Amino acid sequence: MSEQSPFDLPEGDPFGPHTLPYGVFSTAAEPAVRRLGVRHGRYVLDLSALPEPLRPAHAEVLAAPTLNPLLAAGRPVWTEVRAAVRAALTDPAHRPAVTPLLHPLDDVTLHLPFDVADYVDFYASEHHATNVGKIFRPNDAALPPNWKHLPIGYHGRAGTVVVSGTPVVRPNGQRKAPTDAAPTFGPSRRLDIEAEVGFVVGTPSTLHEPVALESFRDHVFGVCLVNDWSARDIQAWEYVPLGPFLGKSFATSVSAWITPLDAFDDARTAPPARDFPLLPYLDDTAAEPGGIDLRIEVQINGETVSRPPFASMYWTAAQQLTHMTVNGASLRTGDLYASGTVSGPGRDQLGCLLELTEGKGPFLQDGDEVTLTAWAPGPGGARIGLGEVTGRVLPAPAAP
Template identity: 75%
Template sequence: MAQHSPRELPEGDPFGAHTLPYGVFTTSDEPGRPRVGVRYGAYVLDAAAAAAAHGSAYAGLLDRPSLNPLMAAGRAVWQAVRSEIPAWLEGPYFHPLDEVTLHLPFEVADYVDFYASEYHATNAGRIFRPNGEALTPNWKHLPIGYHGRAGTVVLSGTDVVRPSGQRKAPADALPTFGPSQRLDLEAEVGFVVGTPSRTGTPVPLADFREHVFGVCLVNDWSARDIQGWEYVPLGPFLGKSFATSVSAWITPLDAFDHARTAPPERSHPLLPYLDDAGSEPGGIDLRLEVTINGETVSRPPFSAMYWTAAQQMAHMTVNGASLRTGDLYASGTVSGPEPDQLGCLLELTQGKGPWLADGDEVTITAWAPGPDGARIGLGEVTGRVLPPVG
């Protein structure tokens, strides 16, 4: 049964009235009725029930088993719904967070992963190509990315089975097959597309807010030994596609207005479709934290990313590829210049390990500065490594 509204949240709670992220939940008394909820502190607002009780024109978009209908409705509707939510916080439409079941909040259409941190790309390049240039010649001219597997995007809290595949160390004459021995995490930030675009029509930088509904955390699990053998010449495949974890909560893009920041200074001129000089600041000041079994191993700063989410969207569509409601694209590993700001074990251990062991639990959290000293939260993304099958 829904509870009365939590009148006050603990000071500094990142899921207050300035955040209001969306998710999908069910309750024990209605396990077959997933619908849209809004996180408020340690509670879930039943947005469908609240909207119906208040006579909202958008109630039908919220009494649905995924966020896709709301996301497809477009930015004007997103803003209208968000403007109504504060009035709903006063009613008896709440459930304790620990008493509901959360579900994957949106139906994933396509999944694209980028490689947008200069620090990560440089560090990884030095490990993978010790005798060559750390950055590839194209890296500062375009946001590099690859298409991943939408069907293995999983909800935070889903266990991740250690993948098996082909591996070949430099000293081996032939590849071998078996469980990955170099399983890694990648702390990333994801962007969820709401409004689709037409095939053949590129989406310009200026239309970023019209298409991107919200932001979530991502762990793009990586089997480095499988990846290292397969990724030349076509790029990541089985070393990545076994699982990508996302948060249960999608924080609206508009919640980060006070956290917008200019990206790092670019050292190369950009082609017009990527040139964001004079545009709204494209960076977001997100502070990530990565823990393994409860121990903090890194605090990567998203503000250090060379390529912005708007530039990634523009590049992803410049050839005429369309956006679809439910598209997810991720930033690539978030890393900074300091030793405690590296977003994966590949960098943290300089490629030497130790790597993730069976039973290890990885958690990524993040927050951004909001108005009046508030913190804007992103739902955590957690996963535990299970032994290989067989």
């Protein structure tokens, strides 16, 4: 029986010619050499080796060991490269030249696809924010008074963003339950996940010049899945009055694949109805639909525990980008910002264990493996895939 051609994808494969996500890989033959690649089914196309007739202009950005030069090149180049890659993979005339450049996915090592400049995490799901508010502040209003006026967020630690497959070491820190007389120090006992969607900035902006809603596509290159691991006991003790710090900064996992923003054109959807008019800089009533119909699945040790719907998010990625820069803060190539935990109204749509267990646990145990996957509807019934995010929990190191 002959081996199936890498160009003949199984029906419903979410990594077909309408998806074409970018990543960075190395081969067993040259483990120290990092190359830009595009995923096609279960294969990776080596972009750095495209022959002259198939190379787009500005091909030098494809020879880099990271996506950052391509990110910085801007939307016209993103469009040109994507069209050239699609032609290389779909035109039968190119198959003799392209076939030797396709590496089986199982034979390569995947790396963090871009150098992360800054990392910001938002809190954009009304369902998640309400559920968490009831758990953390049972005697107060679930949502703070500013929540429906602006996208709440915090600056995270870019240096601890890691690629899918990287083990996550249980963090040590201070913990204090409400019934404890004083804080104690040791491994987190309430290690949690947060199923999120990330947005990767390509084109930078100028200091003191806010980015308007309609400029979203000019700056955001692509989309990825994010697991913003959280130590709930450390977080609960430290977050008043300044918010998340050590309970979040120990690890944030991202996919090895960045799916271009343009791949989701058929999945754009209107966000939920707002309770009252927004301030003009956030008012998106006349803009293109800002939501994305992403269907996420959360598995722990191979068992599906939740299917959070990204279409339910109250704040959109465009509003988050605009709010992030409205004070004059500038964007840098490689900035990553995440949606915050994605949760829907249903019991089977909650994006973290804190919500799934109503704060009672159990939380993650050493050895547990968490995997996030997602897809969105594409043209003609196709599925648009996001690369998975997987991480296994390792025991905490010895306390200092």
